[in-house]
Amino acid sequence: MKRREFFSKSMLASIGFGVVNPTLGLSKPPVRTFRKQAKNIIFLVSDGMSTGTLTMADLLLRQKEGKKSRWMSYYLGGFAKRALMDTASSNSLVTDSAAAGSSWGGGMRVPNGSLNVGPKGELPVPILQKFKHAGKSVGCVTSVQITHATPASFCVNEKSRSAMPEIAAKYLELEFDLMMGGGAEVFDASMRKDKRDLFGAFQKAGFSVVRDRDQMMDLNGDKPVLGVYSEGGMPYAIDRENDPELKKKVPSLAEMSRKAIEILSQNPKGFAMQIEGGKVDWAAHANDAPALLYDQLDFDEAVGIALDFAAKDGETLVIMTTDHGNANPGLFAADKFSRLYTTSHSNEWVLSQLSPDNTAGQVADFIETYQGLQLKKEEIDALMKSYRGTSTDGLYGSTKVPNHLYAQLQYAHTGIGWAGTGHSADHVELAMYGPGSENLPAYIENYKLHNFMLDAAHVPALTYAG
Template identity: 90%
Template sequence: MKRRDFFAKSILGSIGLGALIPGMGVSKPVNRPFRKQARNIIFLVSDGMSTGTLTMADLLLRQKEGRKSRWMNYYQGGFAKRALMDTASANSLVTDSAAAGSSWGGGMRVPNGSLNVGPDGELPVPILQKFKHAGKSVGCVTSVQVTHATPASFCVNEKSRSAMQEIALKYLELEFDLMMGGGSELFDASSREDRRDLFGAFDKAGFSVARNRDQLMALKGEKPVLGIFSAGGMPYAIDRENDPELKKKVPSLAEMSQKAIEILSQNPNGFAIQIEGGKVDWAAHANDAPALLYDQLDFDEAVGIALDFAARDGETLVIMTTDHGNANPGLFAADKFSRLYTTSRSNEWVLSQLSPDNTPGQVADFIETYQGLQLKKEEIDALLKSYQETSADGLYGSTRLPNHLYARLQFPHTGIGWAGTGHSADHVELAMYGPGSENLPAYIENYKLHNFMLDAAHVPAMVYAN
């Protein structure tokens, strides 16, 4: 295996606002009283974002490019209102994404695993249905399947988050204005259990169906939109940005967000949208530091898109938060952190290319080429040995890779450590900018955000489906 040069253009160089969205400049934020009513709501959630994730992504951007993340820039400039939020579900202090999203989406705490179905069978009307009924355009953008827990929590009532094929059917019935993300296996007849062609059904129902980046960029908003750009979850940002063919076909979260806001904002009555960096959570579960930090930066570009729109518009409430912490990563050796500046691939991508047939020398060369790490012989031997044993280490994907072993081996080389591999009960960051943000208390329970959003937009509050 011959050593290859790193791609000359790193993700950090390619996802700057000016380069990413032609003609898209950064609007200067204002620190003044906002209008009394939010015509638009942009709800941004970096799924599974522990405080360490937000911190390290900002440090990475500062150290490599000399600029702050958009999220932290709004903190530092005093433009965003900031709070802590609890994340409990109805049956656990440690929530899952379905229950956490449902607290926002339905305004009540539900058991882990369910989507807007309460402990006693309550069926609160999901918030995007309320905004749609109020005459606003509504939609979701995500880097995972559009039917995954977090986007679905704003849209549907479903007893199990796993019922993603049924959720896709409910999306067709709801006829929301825009859904973008991954999950083609949930819409393609060849992979659905009922063999229904949902792509064809959406097209017949009058939707524009986009399946790649070019088709996304060509959308004008004359019709509602279904944009599906990958089979399962979308690729990690660092892998997409360093694969020219993949980058040509698969849009970034910021590109999807920019197009979604462009389309939804055509409604004079306003819009409400949820934008999710879903793969931040997947990377945290896998203890995949390169995937985690660059997907958080990918999410931060979407934050910038939303904040720039809100600064120009003056009638948009932007909410930035996470549903729960995950794995609680942290930087423990600053002198090692620079290795993350030049890495060009996620751990998942690197591990998926290796096998027991590789020699230690091949493994060493491959990892140094794509991640800049010089592993010791005993570390490589341990890694190769793991491929000869059964591992159920991979999460949310088809791969069964030694993710957590590799993360432990990386610690002496990157300085990044992990507290675990699952969700935490930590209070999390919540920030707002725009009309209504002045009413945010310093501490809030997650379910109270539902009525907070409705109040900010002057939309009627709690109702139930039955």
């Protein structure tokens, strides 16, 4: 296959970013006067989004398509209220996603690894239970397992984030209105250790259980929804968009978000939901630049859907943030950044196709075809040497491929460098639009967002255990 044929249509065009309004940031959204009370809350979290991630994704979209990201458009237009947020847990300056999410979900700092279980065994009521008690529809949308740490932090009390099979069962008891993402491994009887058929149990409880994009698109909101579209985490956006079969079967984060808002907004009392770009964090851990930037842009499309709804609605508070930084990537050689414009697959996908049996020439051709990079012989030799040993480079269910070595080799070709492979203690971006946003201070501790959301919606803070 010739590269000019393969890249005849850029990935940015295929993923749908052409719908972004190029004048955003210069023109006024439809609504600027909000109601005093937020009827709806949409909480968007790009998990593990360092400032460099937000920056580079915006630069990629600007340079390739001449458009700004929706997040930065609202900064540039002065529409969003902006702040810095700390991210500490109760036992560490460097948080994990469970503790960070629980600071928002439960309103207190908890130890790393815990979901709304405090250092002394406290069991704060998770925020979606509070909104549900107030009569609102509630739900979560994510690109990883729906039982993963960040969505679960808004929903349940659980001592360990690893207890995803138990979290799935708790979701059935809670009977929330909509849960969408990956994670069939904890719902399917054939993959659960206890062989419990949770998919069947949800159906018996009156849920619409959908397993692919077409089924999701057909939903009309007449029943609560469980949508699970992959065994574990969902595919990276760049891999999904360049695989016709995956694209037909697996919805994007934006598509899930649009359908979720359509369904949840049917409640006259309003709704509260969390939308997570969970695989941004996975890509950062792996130092996978193509996966990171295109998943961040996939998340940004969901941001746009939420902001468009809020601008028309006037009663919706949209919150955009991250739970912590991760790997702190940055662009250090601008002349090489354009090589990310035409890449068609993540590093993980590319590396998982290689084996010790490949010749150096085969590897060179393969990488140039799918990522547009022309690696030197010594770089290919170093990469292939890792395949002859035992690699523990993978994380979160990825194949055990030399992610970090490949990222180091790519620096000379993309100009993207990494400070590490784990979470950071950085203060992070927090932005709001809609009723209540005017009360956001310039700096806020993460756990204070819990009551901030409740106050914006005039929902009382329940104190009993969930």
